[in-house]
Amino acid sequence: MNRREFIKNSLLAASGAVLLSGCTFKSSNSSTASKITTTKFKNLDVSMLGFGAMRLPTKNGVIDDSLNKKMVQRAIDCGINYFDTAYMYMGGKSEKAMGDALKKYERDSFNLTTKMPVMMLEKEEDVERIFNEQLERCQTDYFDFYLVHCLNKHNWENTKKYNVIPFLEKMKKEGKIKHLGFSHHDTPELLQEIIDYYDKWEFVQLQINKMDWKTTRGEEQYNIARKAKLPIVVMEPLRGGVLANLNAQATKILKDYNPDASVASWAFRWLAGLDGILTMLSGMTYPEHLEDNIKTFTNLKPLSEEEQQVYDKAMAAHLKTLAIGCTACRYCECPVGVNIAGLFSLYNQYMYDDRDNRKQSFISHYEALKESERADKCIKCGLCKSKCPQQLDIPTLLVKVDKAYNDAKKG
Amino acid sequence: MFKNFRGNKKPYLIRLGLAAIFFAISLASFLCGFKPLAQVMSFSFGPALAKVIVDFSVITLVIVLANLLLAFVFGRFYCSVFCPLGILQDIIGAIFRRKSGKAPNFFYIRYIVLAFTLFLMAVGVTAVLRYLDPYSNFGNLVTGFVHFKNVSLYTFVPLGVLAVLVLWKNRIFCTTVCPVGTILGLCSKFGFYKMYISQNICKKCGQCEKDCPTGAIDSDKKLLDNERCIRCMRCVAKCPGHGILYGRQKNEIMFEPSRRNFITTGVVICVAAGIFAKGKDVAKTVVEAFQKRPILPPGSSSPEEFAQKCTNCGLCVEHCKGKILKKPDIDYETVHIDYSNSKGTGRCEFDCKNCSDVCPTGAIRKMSLEEKQNCRIGLVKFDRELCSKCGLCAHICPKGALEHTTGQTPKYLAAKCIGCGACQKICPVHAIEIISINKQSQI
Numbered sequence: 001m002n003r004r005e006f007i008k009n010s011l012l013a014a015s016g017a018v019l020l021s022g023c024t025f026k027s028s029n030s031s032t033a034s035k036i037t038t039t040k041f042k043n044l045d046v047s048m049l050g051f052g053a054m055r056l057p058t059k060n061g062v063i064d065d066s067l068n069k070k071m072v073q074r075a076i077d078c079g080i081n082y083f084d085t086a087y088m089y090m091g092g093k094s095e096k097a098m099g100d101a102l103k104k105y106e107r108d109s110f111n112l113t114t115k116m117p118v119m120m121l122e123k124e125e126d127v128e129r130i131f132n133e134q135l136e137r138c139q140t141d142y143f144d145f146y147l148v149h150c151l152n153k154h155n156w157e158n159t160k161k162y163n164v165i166p167f168l169e170k171m172k173k174e175g176k177i178k179h180l181g182f183s184h185h186d187t188p189e190l191l192q193e194i195i196d197y198y199d200k201w202e203f204v205q206l207q208i209n210k211m212d213w214k215t216t217r218g219e220e221q222y223n224i225a226r227k228a229k230l231p232i233v234v235m236e237p238l239r240g241g242v243l244a245n246l247n248a249q250a251t252k253i254l255k256d257y258n259p260d261a262s263v264a265s266w267a268f269r270w271l272a273g274l275d276g277i278l279t280m281l282s283g284m285t286y287p288e289h290l291e292d293n294i295k296t297f298t299n300l301k302p303l304s305e306e307e308q309q310v311y312d313k314a315m316a317a318h319l320k321t322l323a324i325g326c327t328a329c330r331y332c333e334c335p336v337g338v339n340i341a342g343l344f345s346l347y348n349q350y351m352y353d354d355r356d357n358r359k360q361s362f363i364s365h366y367e368a369l370k371e372s373e374r375a376d377k378c379i380k381c382g383l384c385k386s387k388c389p390q391q392l393d394i395p396t397l398l399v400k401v402d403k404a405y406n407d408a409k410k411g
Numbered sequence: 412m413f414k415n416f417r418g419n420k421k422p423y424l425i426r427l428g429l430a431a432i433f434f435a436i437s438l439a440s441f442l443c444g445f446k447p448l449a450q451v452m453s454f455s456f457g458p459a460l461a462k463v464i465v466d467f468s469v470i471t472l473v474i475v476l477a478n479l480l481l482a483f484v485f486g487r488f489y490c491s492v493f494c495p496l497g498i499l500q501d502i503i504g505a506i507f508r509r510k511s512g513k514a515p516n517f518f519y520i521r522y523i524v525l526a527f528t529l530f531l532m533a534v535g536v537t538a539v540l541r542y543l544d545p546y547s548n549f550g551n552l553v554t555g556f557v558h559f560k561n562v563s564l565y566t567f568v569p570l571g572v573l574a575v576l577v578l579w580k581n582r583i584f585c586t587t588v589c590p591v592g593t594i595l596g597l598c599s600k601f602g603f604y605k606m607y608i609s610q611n612i613c614k615k616c617g618q619c620e621k622d623c624p625t626g627a628i629d630s631d632k633k634l635l636d637n638e639r640c641i642r643c644m645r646c647v648a649k650c651p652g653h654g655i656l657y658g659r660q661k662n663e664i665m666f667e668p669s670r671r672n673f674i675t676t677g678v679v680i681c682v683a684a685g686i687f688a689k690g691k692d693v694a695k696t697v698v699e700a701f702q703k704r705p706i707l708p709p710g711s712s713s714p715e716e717f718a719q720k721c722t723n724c725g726l727c728v729e730h731c732k733g734k735i736l737k738k739p740d741i742d743y744e745t746v747h748i749d750y751s752n753s754k755g756t757g758r759c760e761f762d763c764k765n766c767s768d769v770c771p772t773g774a775i776r777k778m779s780l781e782e783k784q785n786c787r788i789g790l791v792k793f794d795r796e797l798c799s800k801c802g803l804c805a806h807i808c809p810k811g812a813l814e815h816t817t818g819q820t821p822k823y824l825a826a827k828c829i830g831c832g833a834c835q836k837i838c839p840v841h842a843i844e845i846i847s848i849n850k851q852s853q854i
Binding site: 122334335336337372379380381382383386 | 704787790791792793823825826828846847848849850852853
């Protein structure tokens with residue numbers, strides 16, 4: 001045993017360790033299917049179904065990369081070519097996961113979209129730092145579509161204060177951004193102001209769906225975007241899954257009319273009836289979601305007159321019981337760990353549950369949550385309120401959920 | 412005292428002197444609250460290695476490399492001069508004066524322990540040092556006895572184990588368990604200057620072998636294992652014929668347990684690496700078993716992360732100005748904040764960042780004072796019904812997170828609050844409680 005042997009041995013051991021941990025198994029599971037309907041955007045054919053990366057599949061609390069890669073493969077095979085991620089999705093892990101999943105495909109075969117998290121900016125240098133970090137995370141040289149993320153009153157102030165638009169314009173000149181737009185979560189008035197402020201927006205991302213159309217002035221926003229001739233990327237087409245899980249009464253109306261169509265497909269087809277839609281983003285957590293959407297978007301047809309009426313009737317039945325308009329985007333990120341989105345979803349289900357055992361069911365689901373995640377752990381600091389894109393008064397609503405639980409317990 | 416020492420006593424005395432000095436520094440850095448002294452502890456090899464992984468800085472890397480280089484050139488002086496736990500073992504040995512037999516060479520165990528440690532550290536679980544690193548264990552012992560009130564099993568078990576090991580086979584911990592010793596030993600084994608037995612002078616009297624604390628000498632074969640030799644210099648002092656030499660050896664014969672050992676060890680390391688490829692998941696489940704979420708010192712991110720990094724040496728506990736940092740207890744497995752402690756000022760002092768300055772492992776990140784003052788470690792839970800509307804909290808809050816107009820309940824602005832606990836401490840009616848948060852953030 002001399003020095004040389006020692007080095008040789010340690011190299012051997014190290015390479016052995018790398019080999020052992022680096023083993024990967026490739027899967028070959030690609031089938032061709034008829035392609036998804038597309039729209040024209042400039043010289044691009046963009047798929048009407050966009051792959052949203054805000055609700056990627058998870059396993060033990062982290063992104064399930066292998067399942068995600070399989071789903072991306074399936075999406076690409078079916079002709080989905082619009083992939084939408086953002087700096088802050090999945091606790092900042094989404095961009096990296098999408099970069100990993102997409103790097104094996106030809107770069108010009110898909111459109112990659114991400115967004116500048118203006119809410120996180122603290123100084124002007126942050127803009128460039130974050131942008132470069134995004135390129136690195138996504139493992140790409142450019143973004144096909146790029147948005148200023150989640151513009152509301154506060155974030156729009158940040159955008160102007162830290163000169164975000166001039167920087168992004170510069171990136172566009174350098175070819176690092178192909179098309180520039182913004183996503184919007186505020187009043188129609190602010191939307192108009194943002195559109196008027198800068199005349200080179202190429203598209204806008206809005207929250208449009210059957211439910212927001214009237215209740216949160218979605219129709220007005222849609223009309224403003226149409227008047228400005230901006231193609232619309234639709235976010236929350238199912239309003240965080242709410243429109244895919246209507247209450248029993250509404251579901252029955254839809255199923256009676258067409259037993260084969262999923263509840264979600266009605267929402268997408270309702271949107272397909274609107275002009276000027278560039279793509280609809282759907283965050284698909286399970287392969288079943290993806291398959292159902294592929295079925296809907298292959299030869300996508302708008303709702304017929306008769307179907308419109310059926311859908312209106314079903315929605316009216318559903319809205320009677322809807323309680324909290326949370327879309328489960330989880331931007332609220334409660335610092336003390338209250339599971340806000342989970343609690344609201346439970347509460348909503350409870351409110352439109354019409355079974356006899358609804359109370360027991362609610363209680364058992366509620367008690368399945370960790371104690372630290374429950375509504376009574378809210379300390380009313382209100383940090384969530386300014387982050388909520390739906391402008392919900394979360395602390396007050398949590399009191400309501402807590403009361404519902406205590407009442408249910410009393411019997 | 413040295414009547415049996417018939418050799419050259421000078422190196423041994425010098426080494427004892429240096430060891431005494433460094434031991435005194437180590438003790439003082441925990442006990443006297445003088446910050447620059449505590450920062451000397453950052454030179455410890457184990458914590459520095461952890462810090463390179465956890466909170467990288469060039470200085471720390473230099474410290475690690477310097478330690479390795481010193482061991483490579485001169486041998487494991489670290490273990491006999493600098494390492495506080497090593498010296499503590501010598502002290503225990505000296506007190507009990509038990510003649511322990513020759514320490515065996517459990518080379519498999521030490522390589523497996525090392526592979527296990529390095530692997531866990533590579534995946535970010537540097538907290539494994541909590542149980543193995545000599546510096547961290549020493550810190551845990553010292554701080555455990557200082558805070559005698561909250562002394563726990565966690566303090567006595569390591570001390571008991573250590574004492575038993577010392578009484579059994581002297582410094583067996585250093586050659587069998589200690590991963591720091593194993594790394595430095597490997598450097599020393601293939602190093603430059605070595606200890607060796609002169610083939611001409613040696614009469615095989617066996618004096619050196621009898622007294623070697625690590626069992627590194629085989630006097631029959633006139634061989635000295637440089638991997639295990641900690642350069643304590645006892646043998647030099649003992650050898651009546653001045654037959655133990657230090658320097659470059661011509662026609663070097665290496666101490667070799669057997670030729671196959673290294674191949675076997677390579678295989679063992681591979682297998683261990685494979686097994687612990689899932690180590691992080693395991694560590695995570697362990698962490699989740701602790702239900703109660705603690706408030707942590709600023710710069711320690713989330714409880715999950717901190718539990719994987721903190722080695723519980725307790726240096727920060729001793730240097731905390733507000734005396735709010737607490738040793739591990741049944742609630743939480745690492746150092747954490749307890750605002751109900753009544754000894755000190757009971758709050759996280761606004762202008763103090765001692766914990767971040769002294770932490771040798773990087774579990775508490777280095778921060779500027781401004782960063783620390785904007786680091787949120789908790790939030791206020793405010794009981795409006797108890798509130799007596801006195802406004803003291805608004806008066807004491809360093810961030811202006813509480814606003815008070817006479818006769819009204821103060822208004823709480825969470826966006827400005829860092830959870831320093833000043834308000835909780837001053838509130839006369841206990842209407843304020845600081846609540847721990849999932850993850851620290853800059854406000």
